[in-house]
Amino acid sequence: MNPASELRPDAAPASRKVWKVGTLTYTAAGIVALFVWLLWGDFAWSMRDRSIPPVITLLFKNYGSPDMLTGILIGSLPALLGLVLNPIVSYRSDRLRSRLGRRIPYLILSTPVIVIGLVGLAFSPPLGTTLSHWFGPVLGASLATLIFLALFWTLFEVGCVVxxxxxxxxxxxxxxxxxxxxxxxxxxxxxxxxxxLFNFWIVGKSETHHMAIFLGMAILYGIGFTVMLVKVKEGEYPPPPEPQGPDAAGGFLPAVKSYFRDCFTKPYYLLCFLSGIIGGAANIPFNLFVLLYVKSIGLSLETYGKYIALTYLISFVVSYPLGALADRVHPLRLTIAVQSVFALVTLACGLFVESQVSFLVGLVALGVMAGAYYTASASLGARLLPRAKFAELSSAGGILGAGVNIVLAPAVGFILDQSGHNYRYTFFMGFILAVVSIVLFLLLYRRFLRYGGPAGYVAPE
Known part of the structure; x- marks a missing residue:
């Protein structure tokens, strides 16, 4: 069933609420259907994102990867791929007009790439063992397995970035x-x-049942996301903007010039990008190495998983109220407030986390506030960026974010290697990044008010 109702606004009964976005028109039933299918796709997406990074982090460590290399593979590599692919895909997507729409064709192409990457990750250990047998003592089983893990992780991330x-x-x-x-x-x-689901029942089995986890996620994502793509329909779009001036001839170089002119010549949007990037990066130092932190203090993965599940339960309860509050007070205001509390929590964790008990308390508090930040800021881009060039401008933020992550992830790993793997330092790194992001968000808010503020905002062209 197409979630976009065929009902026309002028044909709707006066008492019937109708929503419009572009050429799509929805009744209440259409909105419910749309949300159901998008959220079903999101469930498959989220299970993939929640399960794969922790498992691959442990596997990299188990097969001899130092923290700095793990930081490069988990943090810098996806960022580098995003730096290359994100602007190309986003720019072309904004300008694509097809029978299936402008977004769905790219999602259809990326889905099998992700599935193949997951299947490859599942079979990397036996492939590594086989390869080491062929090369004898020249190539050990651990190094060969690490090579396969890195290759299929790269393929997986290519699909994820697209x-x-x-x-x-x-x-x-x-x-x-x-x-x-x-x-x-x-x-x-x-x-x-x-x-x-993952942390309560599965994370404790990450090291012993990684093949089953990878294969299970491949099946779930492949089927779940495909169903969403079949059920959700895009509307019709106005013709893409015609190149002007020296770019009118078309081609690769004019497209690149047009892209950089649209995305990187407006200080307001640069401030939008940087505030969100640094805000999200504040959670990276702890998140990237949390499982290694857990193992360093002798905490079991099962116990960690239960407390993460508790964290998610609390965040689950407050997520919709936070989303509704963002609609009422504006996500920019709510983001500033939430990020301020997050900064205080990271500082408190750095100062007072000394035992397993205090670590678990900090884990829950930090996780809840990080989740609140992501919920509060989730609709921020959609509220600040012009709809016609949303993907293109979002990708520009992705480019800047990739640059930050390329440097940040291995830098955090290097600091931890030099400190003797003192993972408590991740709290202080997160605090510094959170404070910087708050300053940037406040500067952004001042400019936001100049463009009309919550009541009359118009995105600058």
């Missing part, structure tokens, strides 16, 4: 703007539910 470039843009194209905060609240709730 899908990430357009999935949020699809949401922005099909969900009415006045419902975006609520949708992203539900979006976060589904993601947190997936996190609870």
């Amino acid at each position: 899908s990430m470039a357009v999935f949020n843009a699809l949401v922005n194209d099909v969900v009415p703007q006045e419902l975006l905060g609520r949708f992203y609240g539900l979006f976060r709730a589904v993601s947190l539910f997936a996190g609870m």
Whole structure:
């Protein structure tokens, strides 16, 4: 069933609420159907994102990867791929006009790439063992396995980067703007539910049943995301903007010039990008190495998983109210408030976490506040960026974010290697990044008010 109702606004009964976004028109039933299918796709997406990074982090460590190399593979490599692929896919997606829309074709292409990457990760250990037998003592089984893990992880991330470039843009194209905060609240709730499932029942088996986890996620994502793509329909779009001036001839170089002119010549949007990038990066130092932190203090993965599930349960309860609050007070205001509390929590963790008990208390507090930040800021881009060039401008933020992550992840790993793997330092690194992001968000808010503020905002062209 097409979630976009064929009902026309002028044909609707006066008492019947109708929502419009572009050429799509929804009744209440159509909104429910749209949300159900998007959230089903989000569940498959979230199970993939919640389960794969922790498992691959442990496998890299188990097969001899130092923290700095793990940081490069888990943090810098996806960022580098995003730096290359995100602008290309986003720019072309904004300008694509096809029978299936402008976003769904790219999501269709990326889905089998992700599935193949997951299957390859599942079979990397036996492939590594086989390869080491062929080469004898020249190539050990651990190094050979690490090579296969890195190769299939790269393939997996290629698919993830392409899908990430357009999935949020699809949401922005099909969900009415006045419902975006609520949708992203539900979006976060589904993601947190997936996190609870993984951490309560599966994370403790990450080292012993990694093949089953990878294969299970391949099946779930392949089927779940494909069903969403079949059920969700895009509307019609106006013709893409025609190149002007010296770019009118078309071609690669004019497209590149047009892209950089649209995305990197407006200080307001650069401030939008940087504030969100640094805000999200504040959680990276701890998140990237949390499982290694857990093992360093002798805490079992089962116990860690239960407390993460508790964290997600709390975040699950507050996610929709936070999304609704973002619609009412504006996500920029809410983001500043939430990030301020997050900064205080990271500082408190750095100062007072000394035992397993205090670590678990800090883990829950930090996780809840990090989740609140992601929920509060989820609809921020959709509320600040112009809809016609949403994917293109979002990808510009991705480029800057990739640059930050390329440097940040291995830098954190290097500091931890030099400190003797004192993972408590990750709290202080997160605090510094959170404070910087708050300053940037406040500067952004001042400019936001100049463009009309919450009541009359118009995105500058």
